[in-house]
Amino acid sequence: MLDRLLTPADQTLRTLFAAHVAGRPNPAENRPESPQIADKPDARRHIAALMRVNHAGEVAAQALYQGQAFVSRADATRASLMEAAREETDHLAWCAERIKELGGRTSMLDPLWYAGSFTIGALAGLAGDRISLGFVAETERQVVEHLDGHLQRVPEEDARTRAIIQQMRADEERHGHNAKLAGGADLPGPVRALMQLTAKVMTRTAYWI
Numbered sequence: 001m002l003d004r005l006l007t008p009a010d011q012t013l014r015t016l017f018a019a020h021v022a023g024r025p026n027p028a029e030n031r032p033e034s035p036q037i038a039d040k041p042d043a044r045r046h047i048a049a050l051m052r053v054n055h056a057g058e059v060a061a062q063a064l065y066q067g068q069a070f071v072s073r074a075d076a077t078r079a080s081l082m083e084a085a086r087e088e089t090d091h092l093a094w095c096a097e098r099i100k101e102l103g104g105r106t107s108m109l110d111p112l113w114y115a116g117s118f119t120i121g122a123l124a125g126l127a128g129d130r131i132s133l134g135f136v137a138e139t140e141r142q143v144v145e146h147l148d149g150h151l152q153r154v155p156e157e158d159a160r161t162r163a164i165i166q167q168m169r170a171d172e173e174r175h176g177h178n179a180k181l182a183g184g185a186d187l188p189g190p191v192r193a194l195m196q197l198t199a200k201v202m203t204r205t206a207y208w209i
Helices: 002-017 041-071 075-101 110-126 129-153 159-181 189-208
Strands: none
Touching (some): 041 075, 041 110, 041 129, 041 189, 075 129, 075 159, 110 129, 110 189, 129 159, 129 189
16 A cells, blocks of 8 residues: 555655656657757757647646556556556656757646646546556547647658657557456446546647647
């Protein structure tokens, strides 16, 4: 029980205040910065803001997984959630690195995103493992749609940013697929709509703040 209490506390501090170290190579490695991006301050600000949104989303994802794992009844479900969270740490590191390259900053509201998402994750977990896994599957489905939208907004010549987003998309799609295979239940329409609304508020806010 002590471990169950200390693990989310430790992960909260690591997510919000520690430098993130990826376990996998950055997908942007060996991809040169485009002069068309480097020489355009407006383009750099826009792309940095998009990556700030993605970084905030990964902060929220960490909290969701931690909240769900904290109340999960099954060891297998908990292990699956924590494995996905480890891959999301790679995303945090990649997004933060790209934001820094572009001269941007991460969201000042990250603690708020984390606290709210942990609460939502815990509530989903309390509904049972099938609902919890279904929540993961639906979240990842919406994230994939969100990343598809960003790929349309990032210039084709920005190979570094696009490589990161594309790898993130592949990972999120796999997480959602695995959650469904593990027995995730389909969520009711009103719940899916509320999730979309919540995500929209976060992404629009994080673009600026």
